[in-house]
Amino acid sequence: MSAIPPAFGPTEPIPCDDDRDAFATVNISMVVSREQLRAALAIGHAEQAGQPPLADLEVLDVRREVEGYLAAVAIISTEQETATARISPELLAELDAAIDRAYTRRQFIHEAQAPSYSEGTVTLQTLDRGEVTVPEPAWCKGHEGELVGPLSQVTHDGSDITADVDGLPLVRANLTHAPYLELEPEPHPLVYVEGLEAASFDADGLRQVVAEGRAFLDRLEALAGQLDALAEEGSS
Ligand SMILES: [Zn+2]
Incomplete structure (x- = not known):
């Protein structure tokens, strides 16, 4: 593949199946060919019984159709693999540990800081280091209402x-x-x-x-x- 072509979307997060608890939103960018786009749109649209007609679809609806189809195929085949795979308790624990490392502390994502100040320091939440206490310069106007992010963004x-x-x-x-x-x-x-x-x-x-x-x-x-x-x- 030479240059990365222009990116479109994601239009909106695609919800997981209702029987599952939503845990993380995984964003991926897929580079596809025109043929693959055509196939995804054709099958996705056919699954909607061809309604509304392609010519009536808004730009965002076309993208939703393509994204929805690609996501559905990925999820369905993941589910099929899981149904047949035998995963030992040891491997399960290792998988969960890796997931906890890579998709951590989601309870703080989009949460605002509730900083506590003390003698020249401030205690803040971070996504990667948990609670940290760092020096708070006298000129800082404070961290109330900031979104919790990694330490590097403090x-x-x-x-x-x-x-x-x-x-x-x-x-x-x-x-x-x-x-x-x-x-x-x-x-x-x-x-x-x-x-x-x-x-x-x-x-x-x-x-x-x-x-x-x-x-x-x-x-x-x-x-x-x-x-x-x-x-x-x-x-x-
Ligand atoms: Zn500060």
């Missing part, structure tokens, strides 16, 4: 500073530190700067932009000083 964010003109937030910035990132580690806090709304201004408006911009730059400059101080604290 990020401390300071309060926003913005340049607002006529209530339009043009630029915003905040102190930030993700100390546990694996790919691009952040040994010291950084300042995240984001440009926001676009707008056109007349001369007076533009003067306001300049005034706000100057004040914003002054505050950014102060943050640069704060970054120096924090880096020094962190490495001492």
